[in-house]
Amino acid sequence: MRAVVKNKIGVFNPQGFLDGTTAPSMLTLDDIQATLALNIDMLLVSLKKVVFFNKNGLNVFVTLLESLHKKSGIIVGFCDYDEKQYASIENFYSDSLNFSLFRTYKIATLFTVSMQEVKEKKSILVWHEDPSQRSALAIELFDRGHSPIVCQSLSEFSQKKSQSDLYETIVYNSYLGLLGSKVATRVSGNAIIYTLSGFLDAEISNNFDIKYHNNSLNVGFTLFIFDAYKVVSMNIHGVNFFSKLATAGAEFGANICIVGMTFEKTPVNFKDELEDAGLMFFENMDDILQDKELLKDLGGSGGASRTNKRSLTKTLVNQLPRFINATVNTMEMMTNSKAEKQDAKVQPLTVEQAEGKLASSIGFYGDIDGMLVLIFPLSIAKKSCELLLGEQTDNVEDILDTLAEFVNIIGGRVKALLSEEKVSVNITLPRTYENVKDVLSTTGERKGVQVNLNFEGESFTFFLMR
Amino acid sequence: MITQEEIHDYIKSIPPSPTVLKATLRCIQEGELTKAADEAAKDPALKLFLQGIVNKPIYGFKNDIKDLRQIFGVLGLAQAEQIVYNYMISLLAPSQWELFSLSNKEFSEIQDSLSLAWKKILEYKSIKDKALYASISLLPASIIVCEALFKAKQDELQLLRSVKDIDYNTILKRLSGMDLFDLCEKIAEAWEMPEPIAQIVLASSGHTQPHDPLILELSKWMHLLFFYQLSQPVCTTAGLNDFIEFNIEYVQDIYEEFQDVVM
Numbered sequence: 254m255r256a257v258v259k260n261k262i263g264v265f266n267p268q269g270f271l272d273g274t275t276a277p278s279m280l281t282l283d284d285i286q287a288t289l290a291l292n293i294d295m296l297l298v299s300l301k302k303v304v305f306f307n308k309n310g311l312n313v314f315v316t317l318l319e320s321l322h323k324k325s326g327i328i329v330g331f332c333d334y335d336e337k338q339y340a341s342i343e344n345f346y347s348d349s350l351n352f353s354l355f356r357t358y359k360i361a362t363l364f365t366v367s368m369q370e371v372k373e374k375k376s377i378l379v380w381h382e383d384p385s386q387r388s389a390l391a392i393e394l395f396d397r398g399h400s401p402i403v404c405q406s407l408s409e410f411s412q413k414k415s416q417s418d419l420y421e422t423i424v425y426n427s428y429l430g431l432l433g434s435k436v437a438t439r440v441s442g443n444a445i446i447y448t449l450s451g452f453l454d455a456e457i458s459n460n461f462d463i464k465y466h467n468n469s470l471n472v473g474f475t476l477f478i479f480d481a482y483k484v485v486s487m488n489i490h491g492v493n494f495f496s497k498l499a500t501a502g503a504e505f506g507a508n509i510c511i512v513g514m515t516f517e518k519t520p521v522n523f524k525d526e527l528e529d530a531g532l533m534f535f536e537n538m539d540d541i542l543q544d545k546e547l548l549k550d551l552g553g554s555g556g557a558s559r560t561n562k563r564s565l566t567k568t569l570v571n572q573l574p575r576f577i578n579a580t581v582n583t584m585e586m587m588t589n590s591k592a593e594k595q596d597a598k599v600q601p602l603t604v605e606q607a608e609g610k611l612a613s614s615i616g617f618y619g620d621i622d623g624m625l626v627l628i629f630p631l632s633i634a635k636k637s638c639e640l641l642l643g644e645q646t647d648n649v650e651d652i653l654d655t656l657a658e659f660v661n662i663i664g665g666r667v668k669a670l671l672s673e674e675k676v677s678v679n680i681t682l683p684r685t686y687e688n689v690k691d692v693l694s695t696t697g698e699r700k701g702v703q704v705n706l707n708f709e710g711e712s713f714t715f716f717l718m719r
Numbered sequence: 720m721i722t723q724e725e726i727h728d729y730i731k732s733i734p735p736s737p738t739v740l741k742a743t744l745r746c747i748q749e750g751e752l753t754k755a756a757d758e759a760a761k762d763p764a765l766k767l768f769l770q771g772i773v774n775k776p777i778y779g780f781k782n783d784i785k786d787l788r789q790i791f792g793v794l795g796l797a798q799a800e801q802i803v804y805n806y807m808i809s810l811l812a813p814s815q816w817e818l819f820s821l822s823n824k825e826f827s828e829i830q831d832s833l834s835l836a837w838k839k840i841l842e843y844k845s846i847k848d849k850a851l852y853a854s855i856s857l858l859p860a861s862i863i864v865c866e867a868l869f870k871a872k873q874d875e876l877q878l879l880r881s882v883k884d885i886d887y888n889t890i891l892k893r894l895s896g897m898d899l900f901d902l903c904e905k906i907a908e909a910w911e912m913p914e915p916i917a918q919i920v921l922a923s924s925g926h927t928q929p930h931d932p933l934i935l936e937l938s939k940w941m942h943l944l945f946f947y948q949l950s951q952p953v954c955t956t957a958g959l960n961d962f963i964e965f966n967i968e969y970v971q972d973i974y975e976e977f978q979d980v981v982m
Contacts, residue, residue: 254960255877257884266884268965269950270982278952279960299884302965304946304974586720586875589894640893641883658882665878 254279256288259658261365261465261682262295263288264332264358268302273309280314285321292464292679294327294365294435299358301333308345318352322431330354330430332361339426354428363422364393364429366438366465366682375421376400380410381428389429396448398439436461441542443552444476445469450483453491461494468681470505471616472624473695475552477502478541482513492523496530503531508551512538565599565701565719569621572671573702573717576625579666580715581706587637587659588708595705595712602696602703602716604628607689611653613660614685614692617667619678625667626692626701627660628714653685660685720872721894729867729902733811736910739765740807747800748849755799756787768806777831797852798838804856805830807910811863817870819862819957830859833948836981840940843980850913851937857920858945860906861888861899865962888924888963899963900924925966936973943970943977 256263265288267279280298288296298314300306318329330353331342342354355361363377377394379401381387391401402420404410414423436457437448447461466477477498499509510533516524524534535541541548581592604610611634614626629637631652638655639645646652664680671678686692701718739762746755759765766787773790774783784790791799809830812823837855846852865887869876879885892898900921907917915934922929922938923945929935946965954960970977 254955254958255881257880257882259882264884266961267950267955268961269946271950275950275952275955278955279950302967304943304965304967304970305978582875583878586879589720589722640879640890641885643889643893661882662878665881669874 254281254284256284256296258288258291258293259661260362261293262297262358262361263291263293264297264299266299266302269304271303271306271310271314273307273313276310276313280317282317285317289321289325289327294462295361296321296327296329297332297353297355297358297361298330299333300331300338303338306338306341311342311345315346315352322352326435328353328364328430330428332356332358334426336426343428350428351430353430354426356424356426360422360424360427363397363399363424366397366462375419376402378402378404378410378413378420378423378425380404380407380414380423380425382407386428390424390427393429393437394424396437396439398441398446438462438465441478442548443474444478444542444548445474446478446480446538448480448483452485453481453487453494455490457491457494464679465682466498467501467618468616470502470507471618471622471681472614472684475502475505475507476548477507477509478538479509479511480513480538481511484514486518487514487523489523492526495527495532499527499530499532506552508533510535510541510551512536512541564699565623565717566621569623569717569719570702572621572674572676575670575674576667576717577704577715579663579670580625580627583659583663583666584633584637584706584708584713587640587662588633589640590636590709592713593707595707597702597704599700600703601698601700602626602693602714602718604689604693604714605712607693610689611649611656612686612689612692613653613656613683614695615660615664615683616681617664617678618681620676621671621678623701623717623719625660625663626696626714626716626718627656627663628689628692628716629656630711630713633708633711633713649687653687657683657685720875721868721891723895725868726895726897726902729864730905730909733906733909736807737762737810740803741911743803744800747796747803750796752791752796752799753788756791759791759803760787765803765806768809769802772802772805772827772831775831777828777835797847797849798834800849800853801834801838801856804853804912804916805834808856808860808863808906811860811906813863813866813870816866816957818866818873819959819962821862821957821959825953825957826859826862828953829862829948830856832951833858833944836944836947837941840944840980844937844940846937848915850915851919853913854916854919854937855941855944857903857907857912857916858923858941860903861920861963862959864899864902864906865891884961886961886964898924898926900926924963925969939970939973940977942966943973944981947977947981 254265256265265280322329332355377399379387379390381390387403391403394401404413417423439446512535584592609631610628612626612628614624616624634652634656637659638652641655641658660683668678668680696718699718701716704715706713706715739758743755743758746758769790770785773780784793812826833855841852869887888899903920904917918929918934919938919941921927922934923941925942948954949960
């Protein structure tokens with residue numbers, strides 16, 4: 254069985270009956286290895302379409318998932334179950350619940366990273382009978398940029414739950430088992446915020462998701478903020494880690510800031526060393542996020558990096574037909590219509606009538622690196638989403654979410670086509686833009702190959718850049 | 720990905736049912752088992768199929784039976800009709816499976832387990848109608864149709880299904896307005912199968928609500944039975960577990976009864 258991978262979460266969706274005889278063939282070690290190769294942070298088994306399971310059946314999955322957690326440190330568990338199924342699982346594993354449980358897939362996404370900003374305005378209501386679980390759920394949510402409200406008693410929860418429209422999501426019948434040790438990450442506007450805690454020593458290099466960081470650089474993020482309020486102290490390994498990060502980010506014009514770090518238990522000269530390496534220190538998060546001028550200077554308001562001088566290479570241009578083929582074939586597959594190429598030019602990204610258009614992008618790195626940007630007229634975006642959504646929709650959030658999946662398919666296809674040519678690349682998480690101006694400010698004056706395509710009379714833009 | 724033309728071409732490619740089969744089925748429907756056996760004997764492939772089927776351990780006959788009259792006698796009218804229809808459907812199976820990791824022997828095993836479990840269900844429901852017994856035979860045709868339509872599109876499908884939990888049946892419906900079960904209905908029409916067969920199979924997709932309460936009831940049992948079968952190792956290994964979407968809500972009210980009767 255193949256997993257669906259989205260937002261760095263791999264989900265297996267078995268259907269029907271799960272027992273000791275059927276489960277081993279539903280999920281094999283090979284399936285898990287193939288999914289793990291996609292660089293995921295979480296691996297879940299959805300019980301949404303499982304009508305029957307017993308402990309023998311679940312044990313097969315649990316054994317595989319737990320051994321995976323031991324090897325890779327990723328979060329593993331189950332999602333999309335009902336009240337009865339949750340009670341059964343708790344009952345089966347009351348003494349050894351080492352995996353996580355997320356009542357819905359949406360709840361699981363709150364505990365992982367994405368390239369999209371947390372936009373919810375409402376709080377998240379949290380309840381668990383066990384106080385330590387309540388706290389763990391709340392801390393993890395807070396570190397990822399959400400606003401949890403923790404209920405202290407069942408009666409308080411029942412009362413608040415009845416006003417569900419006041420909350421973005423209600424987290425209950427969920428459980429955090431052994432978590433990954435990765436640094437919590439969130440997106441705020443055009444800044445990436447990493448939350449650190451405890452002692453910053455050699456372990457920081459293992460716990461920091463450098464691939465995600467590189468992905469972010471590749472898709473145009475230039476402001477990286479380390480929330481260090483909960484950091485107790487830092488040793489020389491921590492200093493080296495930040496220095497290396499600053500050096501690697503220089504090519505992209507990245508700015509790295511550390512917020513809330515106290516130097517009570519850390520030598521003050523470390524601060525000087527890091528400032529010399531180009532890092533900036535701030536006392537409060539709002540000193541950056543609320544200062545629009547500063548934010549603009551640092552690149553956190555979507556402005557293009559002025560120092561990024563990366564330009565197209567011959568190797569990348571040679572691979573252009575593969576990128577175009579992957580895009581055109583995917584568009585044709587999704588819209589069941591034919592595409593016509595209109596023109597191709599090397600130029601900065603130029604979009605006529607940006608109003609009413611949507612965009613998505615995906616970065617790639619490896620033997621070659623760069624970024625693919627696609628600009629969709631709303632009608633084409635809607636049509637290409639119909640196959641995945643199963644209905645017509647005017648909800649821009651749904652359309653953007655589906656465009657992210659769409660550009661992910663193209664990225665996967667490019668990767669496969671390039672690997673046939675022995676060119677190895679990895680793809681980043683996709684990013685979407687409700688406003689084309691945001692993508693234009695990311696691409697700036699940098700030149701790329703722009704190809705205008707026509708789908709049923711509508712113009713669609715393909716742009717490949719470094 | 721799949722065009723209307725491809726769907727029409729597929730429907731056109733469904734061959735008419737062979738004359739011997741038609742005659743055999745007509746005899747069964749008239750209650751003439753001996754004549755049916757004699758008709759079946761005219762087709763060596765059908766004869767071999769029937770001899771192979773009844774001697775499989777799953778049917779639990781104690782002695783090896785070779786004579787067709789004996790075979791039909793042992794099976795009885797309802798099961799004989801069911802097995803002849805299974806044979807008809809197996810004629811559509813590809814010589815080489817590409818989309819699903821199946822062999823024709825495994826496909827035949829799936830047909831057999833479905834047929835026997837369906838017989839159990841109908842006996843439990845005290846249903847005697849032969850056409851209803853035979854309706855299960857059409858269900859695995861959905862696997863054959865899926866294989867035929869999607870085998871050349873595996874790369875595209877793999878990419879699509881890597882980002883979205885979307886089954887083949889839904890993809891087909893969204894692209895063409897027709898699903899695998901609609902195409903099974905076309906097979907039933909082309910092969911002049913009794914009407915209830917197509918009705919139950921169509922409703923067993925879990926997406927349509929038939930007006931006839933008996934058809935509705937049986938379609939729920941068939942939906943759940945199909946997923947019971949699709950959860951078995953032979954199907955999960957073949958990649959069949961999620962080729963169509965399981966509708967749990969549709970079968971919620973019969974689930975406990977199903978456990979008692981089938982599991």
